[in-house]
Amino acid sequence: MSMHGQVFVKNNQYKMRGDFHHLTPNTPIRDADNGWRLLGVTNPRDMTYIHSYGGEAVFFESLSQKKLLATRCDNRNCESEGTIHIPFRIHCPDCLARNTIIDLTDIAKKTARIHTFMVCARSGAFNVLAKPITFINIEFDGVPTILMSYLSLGEPAFGMKVVPIFKTSEPTFTILDLSWVPEGTKNNQLPEGFAF
């Protein structure tokens, strides 16, 4: 099989290697009830995108280093000065100043609790999480936002204390590298590739 498209950056230019699309022949769609007359065609398409995380790249890199980063507006002239954002926002939504990056790992470990949750039996194409997926939305002390993520172990409940875990072995560098387990979970119970 040919090589999937890979990219690195040199001199601020994308350098690409491998195949960014795979060709699959189309086929006719015919009407079984009407003499197999032609109704249409299939259009297969498999393509690799090149996506920049921009100012959020540090957040996704840090997950694999067992750190949960957030941001804070430190603009003294902003009415929201001191507001902490997780999801990580590069700019303050009120004054648009560039936020300060802060490490929220300790606060998360000590204060994270479930605001709401949902156990979802279904998924869409390209899903890689095990089903059912337990979506959780997490509150932290001193933080006005409520982060969405997923619970890897246990049954969720409102107010339940949870702690973050990070995919340190073969990280995907996506939001899937961050997950949560109930407070008190032991090291040997963690899903494969994850660490506290």
Add this chain to the structure above:
Amino acid sequence: MITFSKQQLKIPRLQRPVYLVTAGQSKFDRAFPDKRTEELCIDAFVMAASLLDISPADLKRSIHTCYYGHFADHFGDQLLGESVIHDRLGLDPLGNVGVKTGGATGGSTIWEGVKAVASGYSDCVLVMGWERMDEVPTDEGNFLISCAADKDWESPLGHIYTGYYAVMAQRYWQIFGRSEDSFRKTLAAIAVKHHGYARFNPFAHSPMKITVDDVLNSPVVAYPLHALDCCLMSVGAACTILCDEETAFRLTKNSKNKPLRIWAAAGSHTLRPADRRHMDIPLLPHETADQYKDLGERFPGGERYPGFTGFLAARMAAYYGYGMAGITDPMEDLDVLELHDAFTISDVQTYEDIGLRPYGYGRDYVESGDCYHTNPHTGQPGRLPSNLSGGLIGCMHAVGATGIMQTLEVATHIWNRWEEIHGDEKTWKDFNREKPDDWTSLQVRGARRGMAISHAGVGSHVTATILMDPDHLMKKDA
């Protein structure tokens, strides 16, 4: 705590009255293997012309600009699909533009059309919406829908939008619904109502004669939501024609359609529910801050607004819309509604956002019987019937067309043409659908004013479209 400025809260004002003169729609279904999108759009346009008793060519001659609502290019696999439709409708050389705001696309397209007429730029505009959701199977479709969530922070989580929405439903279910069986049954009653009303609508995709138990026994999608609590994924098109006063009266001269005054307003809120910050509840004209002072005591956990339980965008669309049209109490002033019932529980949440009931008490709109064409407790007409089309659960959710279908439905009641349009034997036959033996007219007798709510996903965009018989306005200078 975030606040909004006086300028942001200004009640919008149209520079001149805008009228809806006609509307049309195609058949709605899960798939149309034998029809291109343009054929569905032309079906809708031809219906709009026929309700005016003029030819499509004559109707086209009045149109000056065109607004096209089509949400998901990647579903139809045609970038700039609006241009294809514009060309096939033969509307060159008119200016046209595509509008996309997720599930609210239909409503937003009307919003744009209203402003074009109100500003004087155009005297007559076409508003047309459609969606092609049958070009991929359901799993792939769920993936495409999930692309409307934040692609780095949400979509990779299962690529299932229902999950991102359902966490909000869970919060409402436990805090305001108190996880009560009685509330679960009320939700099921909404699904029964909407699939049931769809039985009398020849355009509808999912007519079903079901019971509360059928809903509760349908597969769990994400508890407390079962399969029958969820909206459809449909294909179809709908359109409407908006005009200034002179054009409106000219176009309707020989028809049963009375020109209806129209207002449209829009609100928004964070794409990611995660980013929602606390604020005071923006109040509608018939509410006071005092009534919400102890909301958190009455419903522990419900003190945070909008939290994950209210839709700020819907509240703001209602706030702007009611202000423009002079509505002071929707239960008193409106006669018929079409709401965005993406899920039974979001239908209940919307009752509160638009002020049918105070926050925390939405379920009473159903339990009182007010929401029905005929109140099941009294046998009398429901106080403010909603989703007589079947809504998104029973009629359709062909995203770009949905808000326009809703508006058409409201208009047919005010025109007193609901029975004629939905009862026509020829339509049932043309659509290859069987008219039920117990078919019943759902015409709301004496309807003068109505509203349609169009809503995107977790509440990123919501529009309120208000229609009134011009002889029954709420205020003279509206």
